Amino acid sequence: MLSSQYAGNVSRWSEVAGLTNVERETADPQPPVTTAEELEARKARRAERRQKQREANDLRAAKMHDHRMAAERTGLPETPPGKGKVHVGCSGWYYWHWNGRFYPADLPRNQWFPHYRERFRTVELNAPFYSWPTVAAVKTWLRQADDGFVYTVKVCELITHIKRFEGTDELVRDFGYIADLLGAHMGCFLFQLPPSVRYSPETLDSILHQLDPRRRNVVEFRHKSWWDDTVFKKFEAAGAIFCSTSGPRLPDQLVKTADDVYVRFHGTKQWYRHDYSDEELSDWVDRIKASGAKRVWAYFNNDRDANAIKNAETLSRLFKAQKVMR
Template sequence: MDINVPRKDVGLDERRKRRRLRREKQRAENVGRAEKMHLARLAGKGPGRHSTELAKSAYVGCSGWFYWKWRGKFFPAEMPTSEWFTHYAQQFDTVEINASFYSWPTVANVKTWLRQPGTRAFVYTIKVCELITHVKRFGDTETLVKDFGLIGDILGKRMGCFLFQLPPSYRFTEERLRAILSQLDHTRRNVVEFRHASWWNETVYSAFRESGTIFCSCSGPRLPDVLVRTANDIYLRMHGPERWYRHDYSEGELAEWAERIKNSGARRAWVYFNNDYESFAPGNALTMRRLLDQTGFDQAPSEVDVSVAAPSS
């Protein structure tokens, strides 16, 4: 039985079993995939390091693009899945790759991403594999971080950010903060997302500023409703303020976030919508992009003190 094929007639218990088996298989394979990328990096199979010049000041898109629940809503019902990415890329110029969190990508995977947009100007943000963030939890992972960085070298001008997401159980300690920042490759555009509110504090902000690391602001349940800026770039993930992945943001809610982004003084903003469960993400992302255009964010000053933008209400 193919555990990856969606079936409407499969019960909840069976779906959970399939998901557990799939996750176990992915985690077992990630160690070997990471080792292959390590060897590829040592063999110099990437094109080499170079700075990525980005044309835009605001990149707005979705956290992933291949969702069965989007069929008949964002994707036309009769459109074959082979055309889904093209349809997405006709409306957005960036995507946050989530599959890389569950399954460490191969070099072939990354080269496919590189070719996928064709001649379009398109940028990827890559979510770092859970082997680093959830399994090892930054325990002696410096080599793994360097190996994963080969993805950025292959993507070249299509590379946006590396997103490191930590689990909700991962509470703030100064030791953990030092461990994270000491193992990141600070020549990359690194974003760190925490899911425990203890990380929203000035000790973390100050350390991130000093290293140039981007603190990920979140619209999510039980997380501080603030826009934090610790670098020239700001990064915002829209999960849903009360329920994970299911909230349909109103124009008023998005306008408030757009105003905060404009007032942050950042040179560049990355905004990704992860409220994909009921297909709200694409529509919300298009609205946010329009609102940012209306605020004139691309004309925002480039030199402003790094700060935390609190809610207006």
Template sequence: MPRAPGRFRVGCSGWQYLHWRGSFYPRDLAVGLFLEHYASVFETVEVNNSFYRLPEASTFEAWKERVPSDFLFAVKASRYLTHMKKLKGPEEPLSRFFERARSLGRKLGPVLYQLPPRWPKNIDRLEEFLAALPKRRRHAVEFREPSWYAEDTYRALEQAGITLCLHDLHGSEAPKRFVGPFVYVRFHGSGKKYGGRYPDSAVGEWAERLAGQVRRGRDVYAYFNNDWGGHAPRDAVRLREAIERRLGVDDPA
């Protein structure tokens, strides 16, 4: 029996950007309505500010009430866990994170763990961390140091059911290798960090690649982090539409 296709969601890394007024948000739109406008265009967003300061449970709860029922928040874990502790002793910070983030209920999507640059591969630490992750959640790990891109890393992720985050940040780009039960991609900028418009060729190549994963039954989450100049929402729409064309659908499914 053929495998049922996965579902794909494309969005941006954040929505609270004042400089998107006039290019994505109406110029006179109140900041307090940014999320509602964003959620009228996209089905998912990646929460980045949680990396610097974990929102209160009440904040997550308020966000949940402002978006449609099928909207998903991907949430980046705290830098306290990934950068300060470097994954050591993860139980308490993980417990604190999920105690608040679970207020999103069914709208909590994948959790992203972005590891620090200049921290080379430590496979024992990684395996201990992966073993502590809640099994019922979706998790993705983004590496920022090239030594992590190795077979023992991929094997540890696969065995734990954790996804390798693919990204294009210059100097630590991830190989275009799909590891884990779903696909998680971050676009950090074209030609400049967190800026620049992705050319049609790049959007087309990624659309082909991601549509292939959807056909194989994998769910796909893709987020644009090139917020400067308002390129992120425009590029996200372009990628979404390109994937739809390749799958022959009008809406992501």
């Protein structure tokens, strides 16, 4: 049984370009639910689709492994630094409840990403968390990105939630092949751990040992036990980025463990629905400016009521006004 928070995440994922029919059906905007029976039927269909996705992930990972091994014979580059020092965007871009709010009601869905791209120069892709991307899907991302657009990619749950970093060294390297395909359009890899994973020295060492230092790796924890100086120091030694998380019941703290800082805005008291005030965002800008970071990655996951859009635009404006890292 999925927790209510995790089940909510399942219904919120985005990016449909290059996905299979099963994934596209899951991501497609749905009409409002009007009865309890319709709600239960939709939950059942979603659970069935999720199971199919999970069953397919092992096969997709194996195929990407083959691609990576073939590419390694010619040598793999490090993830390039990317253009720009301030990257602000949203966690996903394909949400049915943005239709008529952010996307014009008459705008075809195949034009949604170009519309998003006009307003933001980066996006955090959430769909790969649920379904391991194919090489064809990654090439689709490449085609739809113009010069200077950067993707951050959320790592598949096969690594972080199903296997929980146990025996996943090879899988982490295979997923990292996405960076080689994206090249200059690659931002960060986001590894999100479930709230049930609490701090232990063994778990920390296992995670950091498996991260590829050639990549820009971000780890997001959902349990407060990870906010600890011992953890921060080990992240610094590994060159990994500790994700600063604005979320309910988590420390309200900017953590800098590398040249880059990474912040995810979920909401302060309620997941995904909070509308950040200018004062709240100004406080984050002040912290980031004082941190001495060379680059900042900030993504808004409070997609309900399209708050993510206006909050991301406000944060970008505040960064420019204070000339942060320009």
